[in-house]
Amino acid sequence: MKKKHNLITAALLYANGPVHIGHLAGAYLPADIYSRFLRLKKEQVLFVCGSDEHGAAITLKAKKENKKPKEIVDFFHKKNKNSFKNIGIDFDIFDRTSSEEHHVNSANYFNKLNNNKYFFKEESNQFYDEDYNQFLADRYIKGECPKCDYYEAYGDQCEKCGSALNPQELKNPISTLSLKSPVLKKTEHWYLPMKNHEKWLKEWLLKGVFEGQKKHNVKKWRKQVVSQCRSWLDGGLKSRAMTRDLDWGVKVPLPNYENKVLYVWLDAPIGYISATKKYCLKNNLNWIDFWQKDNSKIVHFIGKDNIVFHCVIFPIILKCLGGFNLPNNVVANEFLNIEGNKISTSKNWAVWLDDYLKDFSGQEDALRYTLCITAPESKDNDFTWKEFQARNNNELVAILGNFINRVFVLIHKYWEGKVPDNITYIKHDKEFLSNLNNIKHKIDLKIRDFKLKEALGEIMNIARIGNKFLAENEPWKLIKENEERTKTILFISIEIIRQICIFIKPFLPFTSNKLQKMLNIDNELSWEDLDKTFKSNHILNKPILLFRIIEDEEIKHQIQQLKNNRL
Numbered sequence: 001m002k003k004k005h006n007l008i009t010a011a012l013l014y015a016n017g018p019v020h021i022g023h024l025a026g027a028y029l030p031a032d033i034y035s036r037f038l039r040l041k042k043e044q045v046l047f048v049c050g051s052d053e054h055g056a057a058i059t060l061k062a063k064k065e066n067k068k069p070k071e072i073v074d075f076f077h078k079k080n081k082n083s084f085k086n087i088g089i090d091f092d093i094f095d096r097t098s099s100e101e102h103h104v105n106s107a108n109y110f111n112k113l114n115n116n117k118y119f120f121k122e123e124s125n126q127f128y129d130e131d132y133n134q135f136l137a138d139r140y141i142k143g144e145c146p147k148c149d150y151y152e153a154y155g156d157q158c159e160k161c162g163s164a165l166n167p168q169e170l171k172n173p174i175s176t177l178s179l180k181s182p183v184l185k186k187t188e189h190w191y192l193p194m195k196n197h198e199k200w201l202k203e204w205l206l207k208g209v210f211e212g213q214k215k216h217n218v219k220k221w222r223k224q225v226v227s228q229c230r231s232w233l234d235g236g237l238k239s240r241a242m243t244r245d246l247d248w249g250v251k252v253p254l255p256n257y258e259n260k261v262l263y264v265w266l267d268a269p270i271g272y273i274s275a276t277k278k279y280c281l282k283n284n285l286n287w288i289d290f291w292q293k294d295n296s297k298i299v300h301f302i303g304k305d306n307i308v309f310h311c312v313i314f315p316i317i318l319k320c321l322g323g324f325n326l327p328n329n330v331v332a333n334e335f336l337n338i339e340g341n342k343i344s345t346s347k348n349w350a351v352w353l354d355d356y357l358k359d360f361s362g363q364e365d366a367l368r369y370t371l372c373i374t375a376p377e378s379k380d381n382d383f384t385w386k387e388f389q390a391r392n393n394n395e396l397v398a399i400l401g402n403f404i405n406r407v408f409v410l411i412h413k414y415w416e417g418k419v420p421d422n423i424t425y426i427k428h429d430k431e432f433l434s435n436l437n438n439i440k441h442k443i444d445l446k447i448r449d450f451k452l453k454e455a456l457g458e459i460m461n462i463a464r465i466g467n468k469f470l471a472e473n474e475p476w477k478l479i480k481e482n483e484e485r486t487k488t489i490l491f492i493s494i495e496i497i498r499q500i501c502i503f504i505k506p507f508l509p510f511t512s513n514k515l516q517k518m519l520n521i522d523n524e525l526s527w528e529d530l531d532k533t534f535k536s537n538h539i540l541n542k543p544i545l546l547f548r549i550i551e552d553e554e555i556k557h558q559i560q561q562l563k564n565n566r567l
Contacts, residue, residue, distance in 0.1 A: 031301035036506035050095035143170030408543035
């Protein structure tokens with residue numbers, strides 16, 4: 001059987017601002033956990049991401065700051081790449097769409113699609129902001145949704161009801177730039193007639209992916225993805241412009257159209273392919289293995305506002321290009337709010353990753369843990385500083401850290417740090433270990449089904465079981481009357497910790513690395529090591545505190561800082 005090539009993509013981050021915790025919870029942390037898990041299972045993985053560096057928002061920010069767009073994207077690409085690294089997001093490549101390779105790649109794909117008649121050219125009226133002297137991208141037009149009356153629908157999509165929209169369908173449209181009513185002005189663009197692809201999309205999505213999973217062993221796509229795709233297809237797909245009137249982006253590769261660029265949602269997803277090609281060229285791999293072979297598997301991790309682009313528009317582009325595989329799953333999280341309010345970068349209502357890393361140095365996993373265990377996998381969720389404190393103090397410190405520390409202290413006290421050997425199991429021990437083994441299979445299945453918060457919950461339950469096991473057997477008392485039984489109790493306990501070290505590796509990599517050093521294990525851990533045990537005479541290193549208590553004053557400071565920063 002051929003080895004599977006897993007291609008994992010996390011949504012390209014828009015390079016006009018820094019990373020906040022909503023970004024992490026939405027796409028990057030779950031993608032990282034899943035990628036790390038597959039590596040732990042020794043599967044071949046390519047984890048791709050990068051900066052999305054084109055579009056109107058970049059040019060506007062450049063104008064406001066009296067800079068060139070390239071200066072903006074250069075700054076945030078470098079900054080965000082470092083931020084991701086510092087929180088442990090382990091991309092194989094973090095590329096950028098302003099690169100020459102990507103421009104060439106995107107232009108070639110545009111020409112192929114255009115030459116094969118998948119686009120049509122048409123003159124139309126589009127919204128124009130007279131104050132800013134520019135045509136408006138769909139996301140820079142807001143108005144009332146014609147279907148649900150939501151008052152802040154975007155020109156391409158209503159985030160409340162999920163309906164696909166055309167900017168001219170909006171009631172009372174305004175430009176988000178000048179906050180005035182835009183005017184209509186003639187322009188010419190290339191369009192993708194998406195209605196021509198409805199039949200096969202319904203076959204693939206509705207009958208194949210969504211309904212087919214009832215008959216076949218196909219991992220379920222999330223409800224929000226299914227419902228949004230159904231809404232688009234039930235409403236009928238409309239043609240969408242694949243070019244824009246901007247001077248920043250991938251130039252339309254045709255004579256006399258230097259003032260037009262490719263639509264960002266044509267250009268950006270191609271960035272996944274460009275990044276794959278670049279990585280494979282550098283590492284002597286074949287990019288086709290990840291995108292076009294039968295044994296490849298593609299999983300996109302995104303926020304829910306990008307569902308349609310990854311499930312409808314990009315698959316159409318791939319199908320038209322020919323030879324490409326369509327995604328096996330699109331894992332979309334809902335939104336993360338902060339302290340009861342929607343994250344707003346314009347109002348500075350956000351917890352910025354770099355600020356967190358500065359204020360909570362060495363506590364990377366405390367944030368990773370909280371964002372995963374409270375992840376908005378099926379509905380919007382709320383991050384609060386007090387819950388963050390409670391999760392850290394009551395779970396990481398009091399449950400996981402406490403169990404690990406107690407076992408290490410006892411083994412160092414009674415056996416000078418040497419793992420007990422010559423163990424004799426009683427019937428109850430075997431049943432206990434069998435139950436733990438069942439949890440291992442649960443964790444595996446839940447991660448593969450993208451139920452990451454449930455998987456992490458199962459791991460924490462192992463620590464709870466360990467604490468209960470210690471409390472029931474009281475080895476600190478038992479040692480006085482039955483040393484042999486005490487050895488067995490502590491051997492089982494340290495074996496539980498060794499397994500926890502492996503289980504948490506995708507979720508809490510910093511903690512796993514520290515714990516591995518405490519366990520004095522030099523080799524690279526893998527899932528297979530769960531079935532092994534300590535060798536005779538194995539010596540443990542001295543314990544260190546893996547987590548620290550987060551004090552009330554720290555949390556009060558964060559809450560006040562959030563309020564003070566709000567614009």
